[in-house]
Amino acid sequence: xxxxxxxxxxxxxxxxxxxxxxxxxxxxxxxxxxxxxxxxxxxxxxxxxxxxxxxxxxxxxxxxxxxxxxxxxxxxxxxxxxxxxxxxxxxxxxxxxxxxxxxxxxxxxxxxxxxxxxxxxxxxxxxxxxxxxxxxxxxxxxxxxxxxxxxxxxxxxxxxxxxxxxxxxxxxxxxxxxxxxxxxxxxxxxxxxxxxxxxxxxxxxxxxxxxxxxxxxxxxxxxxxxxxxxxxxxxxxxxxxxxxxxxxxxxxxxxxxxxxxxxxxxxxxxxxxxxxxxxxxxxxxxxxxxxxxxxxxxxxxxxx
Amino acid sequence: xxxxxxxxxxxxxxxxxxxxxxxxxxxxxxxxxxxxxxxxxxxxxxxxxxxxxxxxxxxxxxxxxxxxxxxxxxxxxxxxxxxxxxxxxxxxxxxxxxxxxxxxxxxxxxxxxxxxxxxxxxxxxxxxxxxxxxxxxxxxxxxxxxxxxxxxxxxxxxxxxxxxxxxxxxxxxxxxxxxxxxxxxxxxxxxxxxxxxxxxxxxxxxxxxxxxxxxxxxxxxxxxxxxxxxxxxxxxxxxxxxxxxxxxxxxxxxxxxxxxxxxxxxxxxxxxxxxxxxxxxxxxxxxxx
Amino acid sequence: xxxxxxxxxxxxxxxxxxxxxxxxxxxxxxxxxxxxxxxxxxxxxxxxxxxxxxxxxxxxxxxxxxxxxxxxxxxxxxxxxxxxxxxxxxxxxxxxxxxxxxxxxxxxxxxxxxxxxxxxxxxxxxxxxxxxxxxxxxxxxxxxxxxxxxxxxxxxxxxxxxxxxxxxxxxxxxxxxxxxxxxxxxxxxxxxxxxxxxxxxxxxxxxxxxxxxxxxxxxxxxxxxxxxxxxxxxxxxxxxxxxxxxxxxxx
Numbered sequence: 001x002x003x004x005x006x007x008x009x010x011x012x013x014x015x016x017x018x019x020x021x022x023x024x025x026x027x028x029x030x031x032x033x034x035x036x037x038x039x040x041x042x043x044x045x046x047x048x049x050x051x052x053x054x055x056x057x058x059x060x061x062x063x064x065x066x067x068x069x070x071x072x073x074x075x076x077x078x079x080x081x082x083x084x085x086x087x088x089x090x091x092x093x094x095x096x097x098x099x100x101x102x103x104x105x106x107x108x109x110x111x112x113x114x115x116x117x118x119x120x121x122x123x124x125x126x127x128x129x130x131x132x133x134x135x136x137x138x139x140x141x142x143x144x145x146x147x148x149x150x151x152x153x154x155x156x157x158x159x160x161x162x163x164x165x166x167x168x169x170x171x172x173x174x175x176x177x178x179x180x181x182x183x184x185x186x187x188x189x190x191x192x193x194x195x196x197x198x199x200x201x202x203x204x205x206x207x208x209x210x211x212x213x214x215x216x217x218x219x220x221x222x223x224x225x226x227x228x229x230x231x232x233x234x235x236x237x238x239x240x241x242x243x244x245x246x247x248x249x250x251x252x253x254x255x256x257x258x259x260x261x262x263x264x265x266x267x268x269x270x271x272x273x274x275x276x277x278x279x280x281x282x283x284x285x286x287x288x289x290x291x292x293x294x295x296x297x298x299x300x301x302x303x304x
Numbered sequence: 305x306x307x308x309x310x311x312x313x314x315x316x317x318x319x320x321x322x323x324x325x326x327x328x329x330x331x332x333x334x335x336x337x338x339x340x341x342x343x344x345x346x347x348x349x350x351x352x353x354x355x356x357x358x359x360x361x362x363x364x365x366x367x368x369x370x371x372x373x374x375x376x377x378x379x380x381x382x383x384x385x386x387x388x389x390x391x392x393x394x395x396x397x398x399x400x401x402x403x404x405x406x407x408x409x410x411x412x413x414x415x416x417x418x419x420x421x422x423x424x425x426x427x428x429x430x431x432x433x434x435x436x437x438x439x440x441x442x443x444x445x446x447x448x449x450x451x452x453x454x455x456x457x458x459x460x461x462x463x464x465x466x467x468x469x470x471x472x473x474x475x476x477x478x479x480x481x482x483x484x485x486x487x488x489x490x491x492x493x494x495x496x497x498x499x500x501x502x503x504x505x506x507x508x509x510x511x512x513x514x515x516x517x518x519x520x521x522x523x524x525x526x527x528x529x530x531x532x533x534x535x536x537x538x539x540x541x542x543x544x545x546x547x548x549x550x551x552x553x554x555x556x557x558x559x560x561x562x563x564x565x566x567x568x569x570x571x572x573x574x575x576x577x578x579x580x581x582x583x584x585x586x587x588x589x590x591x592x593x
Numbered sequence: 594x595x596x597x598x599x600x601x602x603x604x605x606x607x608x609x610x611x612x613x614x615x616x617x618x619x620x621x622x623x624x625x626x627x628x629x630x631x632x633x634x635x636x637x638x639x640x641x642x643x644x645x646x647x648x649x650x651x652x653x654x655x656x657x658x659x660x661x662x663x664x665x666x667x668x669x670x671x672x673x674x675x676x677x678x679x680x681x682x683x684x685x686x687x688x689x690x691x692x693x694x695x696x697x698x699x700x701x702x703x704x705x706x707x708x709x710x711x712x713x714x715x716x717x718x719x720x721x722x723x724x725x726x727x728x729x730x731x732x733x734x735x736x737x738x739x740x741x742x743x744x745x746x747x748x749x750x751x752x753x754x755x756x757x758x759x760x761x762x763x764x765x766x767x768x769x770x771x772x773x774x775x776x777x778x779x780x781x782x783x784x785x786x787x788x789x790x791x792x793x794x795x796x797x798x799x800x801x802x803x804x805x806x807x808x809x810x811x812x813x814x815x816x817x818x819x820x821x822x823x824x825x826x827x828x829x830x831x832x833x834x835x836x837x838x839x840x841x842x843x844x
Binding site: 172175176182183185186187190192193194 | 645646666667668671672679685687688692696699700701703747750751
Binding site for chain 2: 107117124239282
């Protein structure tokens, strides 16, 4: 472990410990705001881990998130929360590995559209399954864990995600992912098993999104496919990561905090204007600062 | 017999619209590698323009179609000028063009869809136009559906003819096959690209206008059509306008028969199944040799 | 006799109706420096793609260090010691020159040793190529000539046993070509590599290699001592057919 990486991970852990006291300091409203921030920090970071490095634009985040949520929805009666969360991650990761093996030879728009289609496919499948076999549209979680437990669990996942991001970036695996992003064929001629690297990266990124879905599911108490597979979660994740700079570590984190706050505060009052602004910001950034805002600070943070 | 005919006709009617929506997107992607994910939003704009013209100014929706096409064509020129021209000029490779235009498409989707929500609200809108049933060969269809189908097919065929027989169409096809070669013989991308982009949006807008005669419209109606268009393009092959027409009609049929044999709630599942199946088995399209 | 490192047997590539490589045989042993020449469209680059695993041949066999790798992915070729450069430099533009060289060391070259430790770290390789002073600069910011050199450095980082060079002399001045050729010979001697060097410009290559193979319309029409090959009627015919292409391109 390099000194730089040790420093970064220490900083992430310290931030995690500090944030762990929030439930006893913040009001319920502020705590739920903090929960949203954490959720998008984790989603945007896990997305950047794979898509930022490899330039494979994945729109499957909401699929992974939803799969995790449904693991909790189906499993919480028999499983403890502490087990449902990692299980949600593992199942989402396994799904990603399976799907990745089939579709990761496609690039560009095809990959983006296909991952979006997969999310919709899973959502419609679950809707159909629930209607036909369980004769229900949604599910009510009868005995959800307390808000503090949920917050601490999500915090734990977020810290783990960001720390893993940092570790991946500093590792051979991260170098291989970056090679895939820069020039896949060239990386292959230098000995990278690009297929395996892509599948592993995709699955790892899905694991965190899935675990997060499983952890957040209890927040809704009533779970239906439309709300947990909401494509908006996936879109917003991509937007946040790209605006912040998906190739940096800190960019998506800061951007997630800023936009979750904006989102919670402005969306209630000016929902449409806020989303228009988000769209406009994305366009302007892609045109004039394609690396995202984080790329401005590249020199300092690129090596973190 | 009459029943099967009716089922097939229903599929073809939907498929005709699918083809029209997909063609514009396919031309844009084939020519410029712009995968405009906000394609459906411009369809929605076309629908709202037609609805406004009909409900506010009492203009016949069919007569208004050319206006929709012209408005969206110029809108397309503006969008191209403001967004995609810069991407094409500053990107180091086609892969980057593709990635960046995808993201800009996202931004446009957010921008346009929410602007529509702001302007017209999330409620469903609609009007009644030629809703009476017409009987053909023992099968009954709403007149507006037949009209929409007829227009969609006519517009698609006109586009095919345009591509095949006019100088402009030949230039477009040459450009798709060999961008450098086409530039060497004097085809000017600075004209061709914006025009084709504008034409793509015009086609989407017309499809939206036709749809507004048949269905209720909402600001979020566009997204599913974008996805459908992508499925059709996958079926028909990138850059192939004829493949698009065939692919669109085929998808319409698959949906109609699939729903009949299984379950209406499986419609979306079915089209995504077809999409993923084709993408995995024949990524160059069903009709590629 | 030195170890046989690379053996292509009846390599055949067809794109639709077009035969790009027509049953080419080529054997290369450790320590050899072999040139591959041919007029435009002779199938040189396509042949190279098959040798490096980037493209699987339609038919034929590729044996690397005694192992049959036909149909395997490019990284398997790299892991068995085949490294290549690309005609138009494909460096990782956002990574520093040093990281570009390190890339190969981290993957293909990870479990192999060079015969000489001289090439076992990125700094040494960059110094050898005269790129020591630009180690920290992102590769995309280097001049095209330096990117070409860096391509060689990336390949050397993979600790190759067979080095495939695709037109590394194109666009270089006479003096630069000379320096590059000396460098290649030195690397070959010190690390005991087999080097296969493709060049469109015949004259450049003929001066530096000990053996040359000529491709024409996908097929190998000559293979041997450069001086003999240059007088081979079939070779002369192939090049004259292209309006003295070798001369023109070399100029």
